[in-house]
Every structure is written in C-alpha cells, then in structure tokens.
Amino acid sequence: MQLTIQASGKDVEVISFLLAKNPNNIYERNQNGHLVRMFYSKFTEEEVEVTFFVTPDPIELSRNSSEKYDITSYINDREFVVSSIFCTFLRSALGTALNGKPKEEYASWVSHAFPFKFEFGPLASNLSDKQILDLFEPLGYEVTIAYGDADYNLNLKSKSSARYITIEGLTTLQYGLRQLFVLIPVLDNYKHYYIDQKEIEKVERYGEGWLDHHPKREFILQKALRFKEVYSLVEYEKDNGGTKKSKKDNINVRLNDLRYEKIIHYINNLAKRESIVDFGSGEGKLSNRLGFVSGIKEILAVEPSESATLKALKRFEKANQKEGFLLPTTIMGSLFYYDERLKHKDVMILCEVIEHIDENRLPKIMKTILNDYHPGNLIITTPNQEYNQVYDMAEGYRHPDHRFEWTREEFYNWCNQQNEDGKYELTFDGIGKEHEHYGYPTQMCLFTKKER
Incomplete structure (x- = not known):
C-alpha cells in the first residue's frame, strides 16, 4: 500500500512542516507489527514529493481480528490494498497534517492552497471507474485511473484488476488528506473495525466544509458508515440542527x-x-x-x-x-x-x-x-x-x-x-x-x- 503526495509552487517546502516530517530523515515506525515508512524523493524550493508505504504483518492482522487463542481467525486479502486499514496505519504518521496543528509559526500555512497531486494504490474496489470519477471530480480534481500490468502464463486477462488512482487539483494539504481519509474507505468494500458514534463523528470532522455540498453525499455516507441505520442518524442530526438522538426518540435505531x-x-x-x-x-x-x-x-x-x-x-x-x-x-x-x-x-x-x-x-x-x-x-x-x-x-x-x-x-x-x-x-x-x-x-x- 502506498500514498504519494506531490506539490509545486513558491514556498512549497513548507509542506514538510505541515507534515511534521524532516526531509533529511527517513520516517520508519512499527505499529503493532505493521511497518510504516516515509521518504522524500524530491525536495526543492518549488517541488516536493513524499511517499508513504505501509507493509502489514498478515500474522498480526489475523491475531488482531480474533485474538491469539480464538478459533474464529481468518485472513482477508483486502488487507494488502489501500483500504480503511491503510488509513488506520497512516493516521498517526499524518496526524499533524490531518488535524492542522503544526508548530505555531507555520499555522497560517494550513489554509494555504498548493497545486497537489495525490497518488495511491493498489486499489481493489467493486466501484466502477465512473463511480470513482464521481467521487473526486466534484471536489475539483482531475482524476487518472491506471490498471496494473499482469503477466499471466495462461493469458486469462491482459490487465490486473488492481487500480492506481491519481487526483490533481488546487487544495490545502489538510483538505486533501481529509478527503482521502473519508473516500478511501468508500472505495473499499468494507471497514475492518466496529462502526459506531465515534466513526460518525470522524466522518463529520473530516468532511467538514466539503461533504455536505458533495452531490454524492448520501452515497458516501452509505459506503463510509456501511449501514442505513447508522448513516441515517447523520441525516437526522443534520436536519435537527445537530441535535443528538435521544433513546426516547426511537428514531433510526441500529x-x-x-x-x-x-x-x-x-x-x-x-x-x-x-x-x-x-x-x-x-x-x-x-x-x-x-x-x-x-x-x-x-x-x-x-x-x-x-x-x-x-x-x-x-x-x-x-x-x-x-x-x-x-x-x-x-x-x-x-x-x-x-x-x-x-x-x-x-x-x-x-x-x-x-x-x-x-x-x-x-x-x-x-x-x-x-x-x-x-x-x-x-x-x-x-x-x-x-x-x-x-x-x-x-x-x-x-x-x-x-x-x-x-x-x-x-x-x-x-x-x-x-x-x-x-x-x-x-x-x-x-x-x-x-x-x-x-x-x-x-x-x-x-x-x-x-x-x-
């Protein structure tokens, strides 16, 4: 799994401070057995390119899904493609940028827009190319979808079903990452963790300022929150001025x-x-x-x-x-x-x-x-x-x-x-x-x- 962030323009090197990642250092962290790496392949006054890699430990993933002594363990191949799990592993590494909390002297740059290009993959999704375009194009991005080459001896197919997505547009780093952290799990077909009120709050927080105006808002909520009884709660609270649902209301019960x-x-x-x-x-x-x-x-x-x-x-x-x-x-x-x-x-x-x-x-x-x-x-x-x-x-x-x-x-x-x-x-x-x-x-x- 990988995410590459490219940006260009005057003062673009400030992005390293928004990421809180020194361009002279290789970032490498072990999160519960899963390896997260980051490095800058380009860093000049007018161009920055930084790539994040995630290498999950399949054994640890299996253990985490059912604990060490359970007999209900399984391994799912979607854990090796860009998915909600990918976002979970990256959230700590990108926490400063997602929250918009760099050092005080760089706080004003959080709202500064740069020409960004985000590339991520491989993606295994049941969404069509058109559905993917409909997710990103309304946000002002130009979208490129590429299929990986596959070398099969039996010539069963000429291309891999895995896709690599590139989106380009003028945006802030925080906005771009928050949009990805909402939409990447939408592209994937399931979330690996329990979906509850905290998940609703996370989608609302990352979606602030853009999700309410998205023409595919309902579709995004359906996919991000998975079940109608959960995402309809968002609609209920929105229609009632943000009022939280009371148990007495008996509306949209899970x-x-x-x-x-x-x-x-x-x-x-x-x-x-x-x-x-x-x-x-x-x-x-x-x-x-x-x-x-x-x-x-x-x-x-x-x-x-x-x-x-x-x-x-x-x-x-x-x-x-x-x-x-x-x-x-x-x-x-x-x-x-x-x-x-x-x-x-x-x-x-x-x-x-x-x-x-x-x-x-x-x-x-x-x-x-x-x-x-x-x-x-x-x-x-x-x-x-x-x-x-x-x-x-x-x-x-x-x-x-x-x-x-x-x-x-x-x-x-x-x-x-x-x-x-x-x-x-x-x-x-x-x-x-x-x-x-x-x-x-x-x-x-x-x-x-x-x-x-």
Whole structure:
C-alpha cells in the first residue's frame, strides 16, 4: 500500500512542516507489527514529493481480528490494498497534517492552497471507474485511473484488476488528506473495525466544509458508515440542527438493536421461556438484554472466542449491579461439538451466526440442534442478501467473514429442509425497515416444537 503526495509552487517546502516530517530523515515506525515508512524523493524550493508505504504483518492482522487463542481467525486479502486499514496505519504518521496543528509559526500555512497531486494504490474496489470519477471530480480534481500490468502464463486477462488512482487539483494539504481519509474507505468494500458514534463523528470532522455540498453525499455516507441505520442518524442530526438522538426518540435505531428487540419480543410471547441458549453470543450484548426479561431463569451464553467471552463477562458483571438482572452463564463452546448441558432448553438462539459457517457444515449443526438438543423453540436470524441493493453493494457480503448470504427464497427453502420430519412449526419474519422490492435487511425464522 502506498500514498504519494506531490506539490509545486513558491514556498512549497513548507509542506514538510505541515507534515511534521524532516526531509533529511527517513520516517520508519512499527505499529503493532505493521511497518510504516516515509521518504522524500524530491525536495526543492518549488517541488516536493513524499511517499508513504505501509507493509502489514498478515500474522498480526489475523491475531488482531480474533485474538491469539480464538478459533474464529481468518485472513482477508483486502488487507494488502489501500483500504480503511491503510488509513488506520497512516493516521498517526499524518496526524499533524490531518488535524492542522503544526508548530505555531507555520499555522497560517494550513489554509494555504498548493497545486497537489495525490497518488495511491493498489486499489481493489467493486466501484466502477465512473463511480470513482464521481467521487473526486466534484471536489475539483482531475482524476487518472491506471490498471496494473499482469503477466499471466495462461493469458486469462491482459490487465490486473488492481487500480492506481491519481487526483490533481488546487487544495490545502489538510483538505486533501481529509478527503482521502473519508473516500478511501468508500472505495473499499468494507471497514475492518466496529462502526459506531465515534466513526460518525470522524466522518463529520473530516468532511467538514466539503461533504455536505458533495452531490454524492448520501452515497458516501452509505459506503463510509456501511449501514442505513447508522448513516441515517447523520441525516437526522443534520436536519435537527445537530441535535443528538435521544433513546426516547426511537428514531433510526441500529439494526443490531432491532434484532435484539424482535428476538425478545418473540420470547416474551412464548408460553415457556425459562431456559435460554444464546449460541454465538459474542460479547454478550443479546444475553445481557435477556438478563432483564421477566420469566427467564437460566441463560447460557455459548461462544468459541475467548476474547469475546472475556468482554461478555465484564458486561455481565456491570449489569449484575442493577436490580432484576439474571446473570448469564458463559460457556466456551461451539456448534460443532455436542454439549449435554444444552439439551431440552425452552429457547435456542442463533442471531447472525449461520452466515459465518460454511454451508456444507450447516446440515450437521442443524441435526445436532433439532435432533439432539431438542429445544422447545429455535430462533435464527441472518442477512437478507437481496437487501444489499439498498446499501448499494454490487457484490460481496456485509462482512468479510460471511461465508454466504441468502435471498428470502433461499432462506425459506433451507429452513423447511431442516424441518423435513415436521416436528416444528415455522414462522418467518423480517427485522428492520422493509423495502418494497427487497424486503427486510434481516430475515428471521422461529422454529416452534409441535405438541404431541
């Protein structure tokens, strides 16, 4: 991954002070095993060229994605191209320029515009060349898109799909970098970190002065914040003079919260709900909420990840200080291994779990659940692949660890196949804001054991 910054004109050498990087020194930093380098290839009174390289450590990336002892680890090749991860690694090196906080004697140069050229790549993006032009040209840049050469013995294709982007225009260093730090993750198809209120604030801060006037503003927010329930919060606050959303407003609730609310709604309407198994409980967010539901006497939070379980324990410990909370029992376990303790529970939950498992392994898991554990009720939620059109996702999944995402018909057929012996009655539902053509963003099925 690399970013090259070129600038020309009178007093252009002041850029070294805006970057807080001495042109006589090679900048090299190790950030948690990932190497960030910078050097000036040109530095004269009228021309400056500086390049930043990022060399990630794939092993460290894998460890960071799931912690050292987890069995949920994976490596994604997008970590080796310009992406949100690239921006994360560079943020410290470019912090002075991004924040516009050089030494006091150079502060006036923060708002000074130079003829800049920014080059970055390789880029792996599902956006078309036209969509990329539509992102940068309204900002006044001339855009060049180049494809890398590929030497394939089988002559499968003449050019690499990786692209290298060059934008040129008159701008300040701070503006140019802030625009890149918003738009580079837009070009990429996913963000590697959790998207929350802090991420909204970062986009608002870096987008100040240009994003509100961009003709593709909504598209940028959709891609930068990924989920409509998050980016629509920006619209809500903008329309209300910057007023932060109150919980009482019940507007633009995050999709994850809507899932939990719908699951709890179904549980509250069950005749038997004393014992609950939350499979793939993660950091314990759903189990934590279940702890406040009346009528429940046992919650088993089953999770294979040690790091996630530790976070869940901290969450439960905090909630346990409140009145009326039922402390969940954490179990380090997996859907792939039978556990006698999970038999004959009133409710078993798989909330956004099955899509993280290879499809060919699902039949065995469902056989274990329905034939061995015999839960009174089974609740399954999973993404609705059709709804990705609403998120303007051309191809790919909502999370890089998803092994598949099903259409409504595929999910309906699959659930019925698991119930071939007819022991359960199936109820299908949707979660989130319904689209006229694509349905709900999350699809859900409730398996209810028939009384004999």
